Amino acid sequence: MRSIVKLAIVLTLTAALASVTTVASAQDSGHRIAVVDVAKIFKEHEAIKAQVAAVESKLKSYDEQFKAKREELQKEVEKLKTFSPGTPAYTQQEEKVASMESKLRLEMARTRKELADAEAKIYFDNYQQIAAAVADVAKYNKINLVLRYNSEDMDKAKGDSVVRGVMKNIVYHDSSMDMTAAIMKILSQRIAQGNAGTSAR
Numbered sequence: 001m002r003s004i005v006k007l008a009i010v011l012t013l014t015a016a017l018a019s020v021t022t023v024a025s026a027q028d029s030g031h032r033i034a035v036v037d038v039a040k041i042f043k044e045h046e047a048i049k050a051q052v053a054a055v056e057s058k059l060k061s062y063d064e065q066f067k068a069k070r071e072e073l074q075k076e077v078e079k080l081k082t083f084s085p086g087t088p089a090y091t092q093q094e095e096k097v098a099s100m101e102s103k104l105r106l107e108m109a110r111t112r113k114e115l116a117d118a119e120a121k122i123y124f125d126n127y128q129q130i131a132a133a134v135a136d137v138a139k140y141n142k143i144n145l146v147l148r149y150n151s152e153d154m155d156k157a158k159g160d161s162v163v164r165g166v167m168k169n170i171v172y173h174d175s176s177m178d179m180t181a182a183i184m185k186i187l188s189q190r191i192a193q194g195n196a197g198t199s200a201r
Helices: 002-018 021-025 038-044 046-080 088-140 159-166 180-199
Strands: 033-036 145-148
Touching: 033 088, 033 180, 038 046, 038 088, 038 180, 046 088, 046 180, 088 180
Parallel strands: 033 145
Antiparallel strands: none
């Protein structure tokens, strides 16, 4: 059964690699060039979106926990106001509030850093996979250069969209040069292969 799964994956990957042959055949002489929209892959690939969503879900959960702790801290601050400054009770409560606030700030900073690192790892790991897939497609089709581009259409009602559009490095390209769809297909198959290998252990 495992051999059948592997064969299916190999056949699918071969088809994905071959789907970009029009890029190479369209450039019979000289250097062969293709383009890929990396931002689109990160934005639309389901597996990557699921990984990012998981981190965002954890962040939302932690925010709710911190909200409850901030409310608890605020209660202690209000309690501090009931004591007279300079009294032992005031000093004790003041120290308690300061300690709670310090611990909360530290915990929040540590948690946010951990989640930021986790999100950065998602982008790093997936970019490595994207780069590897691009290299495989390029070598298979004897493509010498793959340029990163942005396929997003400009929205004249949005200033930032117009700026991004005006600053695009590539003004025009033939659609046959775009290997984005092939890369997304290969990523899906490799992730599925990795999941199958993990579940088979």
